[in-house]
Amino acid sequence: xxxxxxxxxxxxxxxxxxxxxxxxxxxxxxxxxxxxxxxxxxxxxxxxxxxxxxxxxxxxxxxxxxxxxxxxxxxxxxxxxxxxxxxxxxxxxxxxxxxxxxxxxxxxxxxxxxxxxxxxxxxxxxxxxxxxxxxxxxxxxxxxxxxxxxxxxxxxxxxxxxxxxxxxxxxxxxxxxxxxxxxxxxxxxxxxxxxxxxxxxxxxxxxxxxxxxxxxxxxxxxxxxxxxxxxxxxxxxxxxxxxxxxxxxxxxxxxxxxxxxxxxxxxxxxxxxxxxxxxxxxxxxxxxxxxxxxxxxxxxxxxxxxxxxxxxxxxxxxxxxxxxxxxxxxxxxxxxxxxxxxxxx
Amino acid sequence: xxxxxxxxxxxxxxxxxxxxxxxxxxxxxxxxxxxxxxxxxxxxxxxxxxxxxxxxxxxxxxxxxxxxxxxxxxxxxxxxxxxxxxxxxxxxxxxxxxxxxxxxxxxxxxxxxxxxxxxxxxxxxxxxxxxxxxxxxxxxxxxxxxxxxxxxxxxxxxxxxxxxxxxxxxxxxxxxxxxxxxxxxxxxxxxxxxxxxxxxxxxxxxxxxxxxxxxxxxxxxxxxxxxxxxxxxxxxxxxxxxxxxxxxxxxxxxxxxxxxxxxxxxxxxxxxxxxxxxxxxxxxxxxxxxxxxxxxxxxxxxxxxxxxxxxxxxxxxxxxxxxxxxxxxxxxxxxxxxxxxxxxx
Ligand SMILES: NC(=O)c1ccc[n+]([C@@H]2O[C@H](COP(=O)([O-])OP(=O)(O)OC[C@H]3O[C@@H](n4cnc5c(N)ncnc54)[C@H](OP(=O)(O)O)[C@@H]3O)[C@@H](O)[C@H]2O)c1
Ligand SMILES: NC(=O)c1ccc[n+]([C@@H]2O[C@H](COP(=O)([O-])OP(=O)(O)OC[C@H]3O[C@@H](n4cnc5c(N)ncnc54)[C@H](OP(=O)(O)O)[C@@H]3O)[C@@H](O)[C@H]2O)c1
Numbered sequence: 263x264x265x266x267x268x269x270x271x272x273x274x275x276x277x278x279x280x281x282x283x284x285x286x287x288x289x290x291x292x293x294x295x296x297x298x299x300x301x302x303x304x305x306x307x308x309x310x311x312x313x314x315x316x317x318x319x320x321x322x323x324x325x326x327x328x329x330x331x332x333x334x335x336x337x338x339x340x341x342x343x344x345x346x347x348x349x350x351x352x353x354x355x356x357x358x359x360x361x362x363x364x365x366x367x368x369x370x371x372x373x374x375x376x377x378x379x380x381x382x383x384x385x386x387x388x389x390x391x392x393x394x395x396x397x398x399x400x401x402x403x404x405x406x407x408x409x410x411x412x413x414x415x416x417x418x419x420x421x422x423x424x425x426x427x428x429x430x431x432x433x434x435x436x437x438x439x440x441x442x443x444x445x446x447x448x449x450x451x452x453x454x455x456x457x458x459x460x461x462x463x464x465x466x467x468x469x470x471x472x473x474x475x476x477x478x479x480x481x482x483x484x485x486x487x488x489x490x491x492x493x494x495x496x497x498x499x500x501x502x503x504x505x506x507x508x509x510x511x512x513x514x515x516x517x518x519x520x521x522x523x524x525x526x527x528x529x530x531x532x533x534x535x536x537x538x539x540x541x542x543x544x545x546x547x548x549x550x551x552x553x554x555x556x557x558x559x560x561x562x563x564x565x566x567x568x569x570x571x572x573x574x575x576x577x578x579x580x581x582x583x584x585x586x587x588x589x590x591x592x593x594x595x596x597x598x599x600x601x602x603x604x605x606x607x
Numbered sequence: 608x609x610x611x612x613x614x615x616x617x618x619x620x621x622x623x624x625x626x627x628x629x630x631x632x633x634x635x636x637x638x639x640x641x642x643x644x645x646x647x648x649x650x651x652x653x654x655x656x657x658x659x660x661x662x663x664x665x666x667x668x669x670x671x672x673x674x675x676x677x678x679x680x681x682x683x684x685x686x687x688x689x690x691x692x693x694x695x696x697x698x699x700x701x702x703x704x705x706x707x708x709x710x711x712x713x714x715x716x717x718x719x720x721x722x723x724x725x726x727x728x729x730x731x732x733x734x735x736x737x738x739x740x741x742x743x744x745x746x747x748x749x750x751x752x753x754x755x756x757x758x759x760x761x762x763x764x765x766x767x768x769x770x771x772x773x774x775x776x777x778x779x780x781x782x783x784x785x786x787x788x789x790x791x792x793x794x795x796x797x798x799x800x801x802x803x804x805x806x807x808x809x810x811x812x813x814x815x816x817x818x819x820x821x822x823x824x825x826x827x828x829x830x831x832x833x834x835x836x837x838x839x840x841x842x843x844x845x846x847x848x849x850x851x852x853x854x855x856x857x858x859x860x861x862x863x864x865x866x867x868x869x870x871x872x873x874x875x876x877x878x879x880x881x882x883x884x885x886x887x888x889x890x891x892x893x894x895x896x897x898x899x900x901x902x903x904x905x906x907x908x909x910x911x912x913x914x915x916x917x918x919x920x921x922x923x924x925x926x927x928x929x930x931x932x933x934x935x936x937x938x939x940x941x942x943x944x945x946x947x948x949x950x951x952x
Contacts, residue, residue: 269913271853281852281882283912284905348904382904383912414914435911507626508616537626551903551921558896558903558921559693560629566780566924567628567728568614569759574921576896576903579911 266296270410283383290340290387298411301359307401309351311531312554313344314399329391343382349554350382376431378414416585425607433459436552437466438584444470451542453504454529455479456486468495494597510538536560552577611641615755628728635685635732643756646704652746655696656876657899658689659744674736688727694899695727723759761930770952778804781897782811783929789815798849799874800824801831813840839942855883881905897922
């Protein structure tokens with residue numbers, strides 16, 4: 263058997279010995295496959311929001327330039343690993359070949375799957391860009407990709423459109439983590455609550471905090487606040503700029519009679535909101551950073567700088583059962599599904 | 608009363624509205640003081656290890672250049688906020704003036720204190736660099752600094768030399784957090800165990816995990832491994848490069864019969880060790896990143912990329928009682944105190 267490393271280190275070109283994610287470049291020549299690799303016919307790339315925002319800015323909103331920037335990255339790195347934000351996204355495609363060592367997987371050639379590992383570590387070759395969908399961070403392509411043995415994926419569910427499932431699966435980690443850490447009676451603040459992952463987190467926060475809890479959502483735009491209202495969830499919506507840490511503090515103090523939040527979830531797609539998140543949270547409370555624009559030092563030194571004893575979590579995109587938890591929200595909350603279908607899919 | 612913001616936003620010059628830590632530049636003109644500020648006669652700067660390493664490299668080890676780089680940063684930013692690493696350090700000095708709004712503090716003019724908030728947010732003016740101590744990341748200076756109302760500090764203890772106390776207080780957050788999260792019977796891996804904060808964490812990990820636990824320390828150099836041995840703690844020492852994630856995985860598998868660690872503490876001063884830390888840890892275990900060289904995206908995407916369900920914590924430099932917990936180690940463990948006195952003080 264011609265087995266590669268389960269984590270894909272056999273495809274790392276530079277620097278040698280590191281894993282595919284931190285690597286500068288990885289091998290996207292698929293003429294030879296390892297027996298523990300899955301080859302995928304790629305149909306859609308779902309670029310991570312922080313990454314797409316950066317690419318769109320660099321391209322000045324021009325669709326063709328967006329495509330060029332993506333192609334350049336893949337030519338240089340063998341993967342869609344944004345060199346500025348460090349983040350990736352995910353893809354959808356059909357299984358084209360399954361290595362012989364993976365025959366016991368519940369998967370067959372032709373199955374349509376979404377990869378749940380970041381594009382920032384997925385070997386990818388693009389032959390043609392078919393369409394750039396600027397409003398939903400998705401790019402239709404012709405190309406191929408590899409999933410390593412340790413790579414997780416989800417078969418696309420039969421009861422919802424593919425684009426909807428992809429949009430949900432893209433941010434599946436956040437609502438699943440929310441479900442696991444919110445306790446009955448908690449006061450929860452979701453910064454970026456009107457966004458793609460924020461809305462799912464609001465659903466889980468309301469469900470788990472229950473009638474004795476309090477859930478506050480912050481969004482920057484009127485449209486984001488409207489999405490929170492339209493969700494039908496018992497959320498207190500706030501409109502404002504979370505980079506203005508003092509504004510966040512004052513508003514959350516006002517809405518919690520000075521008690522602040524037990525848990526703050528950061529779901530924004532822009533930098534400089536670490537301090538607002540920390541200030542919104544009570545001493546011994548928890549701040550959960552899901553945003554890829556989070557700066558580690560700003561969080562660590564921010565809390566120290568104001569002498570705040572909070573637990574700060576790095577959002578892990580994976581947690582057991584995350585795809586099931588996230589997809590179930592679309593079945594539980596038809597109003598959220600409607601918002602999702604009209605906004606992100 | 609002429610009260611400033613408790614968090615010091617009144618001294619931010621650019622950009623307006625942000626807090627002192629993320630600010631580009633802050634006001635270090637101390638001719639006018641606010642009534643909730645403490646003025647300090649600065650004696651010693653203790654530069655954060657990640658920052659000092661960067662400065663030393665840029666200066667090619669030349670003491671005079673190190674001083675110049677520090678002065679340039681302070682001229683530009685009004686604070687010792689390393690523009691490359693984003694981190695700061697702390698300082699020691701004598702209280703020169705206490706604002707009238709803080710008269711109820713247990714503090715008087717002339718007291719020698721260490722600031723426990725980062726230099727990256729502390730208004731600082733340096734009139735003269737007296738000496739650069741390259742081996743202990745300390746710089747003797749003549750100058751002044753301000754502590755804001757929310758800024759924490761520790762009076763220096765009478766039963767140990769000032770340099771020793773400063774070295775311990777600099778990394779006080781890490782052992783205190785370790786004390787709070789290690790449970791009896793835990794298997795704990797400390798990456799960077801032979802370093803300044805690592806050694807204190809090893810002490811707390813051994814103490815809290817107890818005789819039914821297992822504590823493994825990793826250091827890069829022979830000297831670091833020797834420090835772990837010399838500590839007299841029941842630690843299993845490993846020598847190697849934690850950037851080699853596969854090596855870390857194999858060694859920790861070997862030493863734990865494949866079970867891996869309940870808790871991994873990352874205490875290194877160099878980048879690219881996120882994945883090794885995640886791989887060393889079992890599913891549902893915890894990784895605690897104290898290193899300022901941690902990349903948020905490398906941690907988040909690293910765990911997702913290998914489908915590992917671990918809780919990842921951002922090391923908060925502050926937790927209640929951290930200075931007491933850290934200083935107590937010097938009283939509890941004379942061999943560690945000896946290492947500390949000869950290596951860091
Ligand atoms: N950890 C992981 O594995 C993982 C996976 C997927 C995504 N992510 C990250 O999660 C984050 C959110 O992703 P998403 O897809 O949910 O993004 P999104 O749909 O663009 O949502 C962003 C949210 O942040 C809000 N926001 C932006 N600027 C703000 C400001 N200054 N003040 C207050 N709110 C502000 C937006 O408000 P408006 O809409 O009202 O402007 C919106 O509610 C991104 O950083 C992404 O990279 C992480
Ligand atoms: N969160 C906070 O508030 C806070 C406060 C203070 C410090 N810190 C951070 O904590 C970190 C450690 O600080 P420190 O003062 O303890 O630093 P330190 O004394 O320089 O110790 C660094 C340790 O990392 C080890 N190391 C370096 N490269 C390694 C590699 N490739 N593989 C394995 N081990 C390696 C060193 O091993 P050898 O000595 O054997 O080479 C040493 O044991 C720094 O990043 C610092 O910025 C954070």
